[in-house]
Amino acid sequence: MPVAVPPEQHLDLTRRRGYLFGCLGAAVAYGVLSIDGWAAGDWRPLVGMAVCSLLILTVLDRRITLQRLDGLLGLASDFGALFMLWSVFHNAGPFSAQTMLMFSIFLVVWFGVRAFRAAVIRAALLCAGILLIGLLRQPPEPIPVLYFVFLAFLVGQMTFAGRQIRQEASARAHYADLALTDPLTGLLNRRALYETLQAHYTRQASASRPAPDGGGKGWRAPGRRETRPGKTGGGETGLGVLLLDLDHFKTINDSYGHDIGDRVLQHVAGVLEGCAAPGDQVARWGGEEFLILVSTSERSALEQRCHRILAALRTIHSGLPPVTLSIGMAHASEAPDVDSLLRLADRRLYRAKRDGRDRMNKDTLLNL
Incomplete structure (x- = not known):
């Protein structure tokens, strides 16, 4: 990206x-x-x-x-x-x-x-x-x-x-x-990142498609690299998503008012952008949810990004009510299409909520 x-x-x-x-x-x-x-x-x-x-x-x-x-x-x-x-x-x-x-x-x-x-x-x-x-x-x-x-x-x-x-x-x-920007935080919106994810899977499918008139079984065009599971084709790096949701955000709105709630969202957006690496894309997914696209082939890089975000949100003080978030992590190699990838990240997000919040979940089981 x-x-x-x-x-x-x-x-x-x-x-x-x-x-x-x-x-x-x-x-x-x-x-x-x-x-x-x-x-x-x-x-x-x-x-x-x-x-x-x-x-x-x-x-x-x-x-x-x-x-x-x-x-x-x-x-x-x-x-x-x-x-x-x-x-x-x-x-x-x-x-x-x-x-x-x-x-x-x-x-x-x-x-x-x-x-x-x-x-x-x-x-x-x-x-x-x-x-x-x-x-x-x-x-x-x-x-x-x-x-x-x-x-x-x-x-x-x-x-x-x-x-x-x-x-x-x-x-x-x-x-x-x-049309592609969230007016409150200035981040990309849901539509922008969904289109980016869709384009990633489209390129991956094109790179994985066998060459026409390939002859016998197992034949590969000269110079064409074989696409392995878990890797994207065409020499691209992999893609991971972090689905983030603010913990107890409704309580902040009810206790302090929606103006303070909006300022908290803007503060969190700034923290997420500060934790993002070059090439990452940060978006407001909706309400108090955010989504980050990370260009990486390694799940460990996704985990490191999660820990950095959690630590930053705990330590950066803005004069606003303290807030934490829960994260669901998923990699494109784990899902065949965009919707499956997002559902996987969403299930892991709510697993993190059930486990106590203020944490990330990377459970490899698909039936959470």
């Missing part, structure tokens, strides 16, 4: 990578423009290439947050656009393709890092400035200006559509996360 990377980190890496590629592309574009501009005495592309190179170093520095990067890129584009307008205004020649390309880079940056409304205002002001310069030229140059206005509209429309799609995807991901 691999540990998922938080979505925030994915978004951080994606945005930083996009900024890096954008600055690299702008630096290359300015570099190409500087080849032609150098012979004509136009040093503006060289300035743009130098600024983009500095921005590349800034993007690569992980100490600089994305919010600060947004501000730096936006500020550089603001000053760059003003400088370009001033330079074009004092240039008596017609609009060149290189000049319009440099203006278009500012559009892309604005709509990429600024709020949409702020980007629209800057794009409108830039179009108005270019239009004014074009009308003041002799003869006037409306055609390049119209092309640029159309480009600004197209970039803005695509950005708006992209942000709408991203918001809808983010909302769907948020609702999907809510």
Whole structure:
């Protein structure tokens, strides 16, 4: 069970990578423009290439947050656009393709890092400035200006559509996360862990299925490992479950109120997460019950996790009413399917309750 990377980190890496590629592309574009501009005495592309190179170093520095990067890129584009307008205004020649390309880079940056409304205002002001310069030229140059206005509209429309799609995807991901998360404790819920268990048994069944057209009895495909009882196929580690139930939790609710009961559940959830190893999954199974999935092929590892949890809950004080729990332990190698595994863990849990609570049960008898 691999540990998922938080979505925030994915978004951080994606945005930083996009900024890096954008600055690299702008630096290359300015570099190409500087080849032609150098012979004509136009040093503006060289300035743009130098600024983009500095921005590349800034993007690569992980100490600089994305919010600060947004501000730096936006500020550089603001000053760059003003400088370009001033330079074009004092240039008596017609609009060149290189000049319009440099203006278009500012559009892309604005709509990429600024709020949409702020980007629209800057794009409108830039179009108005270019239009004014074009009308003041002799003869006037409306055609390049119209092309640029159309480009600004197209970039803005695509950005708006992209942000709408991203918001809808983010909302769907948020609702999907809510469907798999317990709102009180922040743990996974019953549905999430049941799906994980079901997927484990599905992979195990696929790995244990004999290869088609195997020929005679006992034939095995070359390189295929034989699946033994108690082991999962496909080279996976085994899987164990710990079903935990708080002892006398109703008494806590009746004596202290449901608010304190909720805080006790949150405290227990934190203790369980603290005792979990990397790769374990902790869920609120329902009410005062919790379930932990443990990636291990050894029953002894499950026992050690149980003892660690019991000891931690006895020693970690939170100012809340003291609470203990009982644990039923089961391994996937002991049951043919998910429901059988959960029933086995449940029977062992209640055996632990009958034996005095505040303990775990690993009885190997199936008819408890």
